[in-house]
Amino acid sequence: MSVAVCADVGSTFTKVAVVDLAGGGLVAAAAVPTTVGTDVLHGLDAAVAAAGLGAREVPWFVCSSAGGGLRLAVVGYEPLVTAQAGRRVGLSAGADVVHVAAGRLGRAELAGLRAARPDVVLLVGGTDGGDAETLTHNATRLARARWRVPVVLAGNVDVREELAAVLAGAGVPVTVADNVLPRIGVLSPVSARSAIRQVFLRHVIGGKRLSRGSRFARLVRAATPDAVLTGVEVLAEAAGGDLVVVDVGGATTDVYSVLTPDERADGPGREVAGALWRARTVEGDLGMRWSAPGVVRAAVEERLVADGERDALVAAAAVRAVDPGFLPVDAAGRMWDGRLAALAATVAVRRHARGVGTGERAGRDLRDVRLLVGSGGVLRHARDGEVTPVWQAVLGDHAGGWAVPRAARAVVDSDYVLAAAGLLAAEHPGAARALVGPLTSV
Secondary structure, three states, rough: EEEEEEEOOOEEEEEEEEEEEOOOOOOEEEEOOOOOOHHHHHHHHHHHHHOOOOOOOOEEEEOOOOHOOOOOEEEEOOOOOOHHHHHHHHHHOOEEEEEEEEEEOOOOHHHHHHHHHOOOEEOOOOOOOOOOHHHHHHHHHHOOOOOOEEEEOOOOOOHHHHHHHHHHHHHOEEEEEOOOOOOEEEOOOOOHHHHHHHHHHHHHHHHHOOOOOHHHHHEEEEEEEHHHHHHHHHHHHHOOOOOEEEEOOOOEEEEEOOOOOOHHHHOOOOOOOOOOOOOEEOOOOOOOOHHHHHHHHHHHOOOOOOOOOOOHHHHHHHHHHHOOOOOOOOOOHHHHHHHHHHHHHHHHHHHHHOOOOOOOOOOOOOOOOOOOEEOOOOHHHOOOOOHHHHHHHHOOOOOOOOOOOOOEEEEOOOOOOOHHHHHHOOOOOOHHHHHHHHHHHH
């Protein structure tokens, strides 16, 4: 049997799946704590050994969000057009978008950009043949500021090569990509997403000093959210319809959606920043451990918490934030984990659908979603019946200001195959599709 190792080196746990490349079946799986404090390879090798491979030589496909993943800043021309388009592309590339700036960079704007501590800057601006002054100013400003963080230049094609030369001449690591917004209303993410991935692999993984040698950097093929989004795309093709994936993590809750393009998007009401039908949003204040207090705050603001429940939720969230390794040992602990997960998922899907807090103007229309997939340890390791309240909260959220899916079936990615499918999609598409197949038939 020809198999491959698919591994996700996360901030907390390193998860390994051994996949049959011929049939796409899951052969074995294992998870161990990520060894960020020493060398992440220690945990990765331990997880592979726990999966039963020993010293067997097989191909490895690895993604990583250890050390905080990929922090991206977007610098654009206008907040509701190219800057917003760049933000959407950054999210689709698996980045945590930590800063968005629009307009000409001045001293204060440059200071804000530095303070955000991005790993990569996505520099955009102007449609092809349109405005070039702002993009030219910002590229020149970064060059004169002795900027050393890698830049992906994905703006107006008319000045792209010239500005790439300016940046490179000043010692700025620069990668050129196609314009993310070649014309108004047309979002073109593929080239920039690929460039961001290349920069992540070339500069970010090694720069985080997660491992002493170069082996880990050679093994990693993508940021984890980028791999998961690719896996979601594979799942959407296999399912043949609109779907949503909700990944409830310890620090963030990520929502992925794949929607059938609406021909009405080209009409008078279309968004000038373009529509991205395969999208991801990240809610950095919603998580099961580090960000648990943020879940309670957001849920209170959304009026999802009863007055008599608030104090107990605050206490439960505080325990989890102080001890991110906390594992519930009794029914009460599992109950509060489930309640926090339901609130995190509900608020995250509300924001994804409404566009609130993300800069989106129209949000996402999820009415035709047929498949709702849950991920994250709290859902994967839940006991029978403990996930049902989470689905009921999301699919019964009729007061959230968005239209809930009309006929969605809910499942859990209990074997954590979406990241593995995303890692395999390019080289082994048949195995990737077969791997996600069970999610479409549960």
